[in-house]
Amino acid sequence: MPLDSRLVTAFLAVAEQGSLSRAAQVLNLTQPALTRTIKRLEAQVGAPLFERQPTGMKLTAYGEVLLRRARILESETQTTLSEIRALRGIGQGSVRLGVVSSAAEVLLPPSIMRMGAAFPETVLSIVVGLEDELAVRLVHGELDLAVAFHLPEGQDIQCLVRGPSHEGCCFVSGRGHALASRANLSLEDIREANWVLPPEGTSVRSQVSEVFARNGVPAPDVRVETQSLLVMKALVERAGFLTWLPPMLFEGVASPLVALDVRQAQMQSSRSFSIYCRTNSLLTVAASRALQQLRKELGFGHQAGGARGAT
Structure with a gap:
């Protein structure tokens, strides 16, 4: 049975606030009403999501699992609404792009300039971080694409394109x-x-x-x-x-x-920039355009995999 988005929103508020009273204020609900909402969600998933403690609400193991998926669901919902608004001409398409520092400093500036000229209606939101941080943000649905040397591929992350090799550190x-x-x-x-x-x-x-x-x-x-x-x-x-x-x-x-001239082997073997997304994610029109532009501008040649693009 699909989860009611209103129940998910209530769950996220309690998880983030750590308190029924504070979450009720954020949601503009009474505390008894929010309590009933959480109980309905727990009945729907068939497991307790919170432990009621004197200091507040603590997620159970079931709640931790739901939290990861609920954040992705919320992110996908917002992305979908943004995409619809863009198609209707109400808003602009946006792309949430994560990059490692090397890409941000050396490769992205000319690419962004040309992407802006090719797609002036697209807004780029760029996060610069270490690969570990970008991987977490991808899994949580906070990024559409990430440019990095290596992210852990598997159930949650897939490589779309592998690029040219560069010297290691x-x-x-x-x-x-x-x-x-x-x-x-x-x-x-x-x-x-x-x-x-x-x-x-x-x-x-x-x-x-x-x-x-x-x-x-x-x-x-x-x-x-x-x-x-x-x-x-x-x-x-x-x-x-x-x-x-x-x-x-x-x-x-x-x-x-x-x-520095260090005689012991210090250089990493050459490594390649690659473009990643969440496994089987549905890319928006704007993200699909950004992906194609990145491939062209950064010299990405080998197609490693493919996310589904919105048309």
């Missing part, structure tokens, strides 16, 4: 750093420096740890953790930190950053 310092002028550095030479890297658990941090572990050297102590590329580059350029970046983000004689 390397160790980076500022041009004025004492290590920048030295050749044939070892991992021991660089591990004691000040480091700025993304947090533990991210793919970038794992790559750095893997390089050190593969050569039998303890990973460096990271002094600053951040997911901001801007902060990372600023600390490397102006505060003497080291980090791990793809060359495309700092290549050029005018760049204040340089790749």
Whole structure:
């Protein structure tokens, strides 16, 4: 039996507010009315969705499952309504695009300029983040497309197109750093420096740890953790930190950053930008147009899979 959208909206409000009283205020309902609504939803799904505690409403394991799907359902509903409005000429088509920093800084600016000229009615909403964050946003229905090197493909995420190869990451310092002028550095030479890297658990941090572990050297102590590329580059350029970046983000004689000459294997094998979406998602007209434009502008050639596009 399909879930009533009003019940789902009520469920999401309680889950997000953590309280029946606060959710009732948000929904402009009385608390008894909201309580009856949640009970109807629990009866419909056949399982308790919340544990009533003195501190508020806590999701059960059943509620956690429903929350993931309810967010996707809500996102799909809003996307569908936006698409209908665009087709009727009431609103503009929009595309929610997630990109890793490399794509945002190097590849997207000229593409966006030409996409704007080709599809002036389309509004692009761009999220820049690490691959781990983009994967979560895709699964939750918060993004239509994502441009990244590698996202976990499977039940929730599929690769639409694989693009051209680029060099992997390397160790980076500022041009004025004492290590920048030295050749044939070892991992021991660089591990004691000040480091700025993304947090533990991210793919970038794992790559750095893997390089050190593969050569039998303890990973460096990271002094600053951040997911901001801007902060990372600023600390490397102006505060003497080291980090791990793809060359495309700092290549050029005018760049204040340089790749360190580390004798142990440090470069990742080449990797390719790819375009991802949620598995079997129905792309809107605007997202389908953006996908085709991205393929053309970014040099994507090999078709990996396909989402259904709205026509």
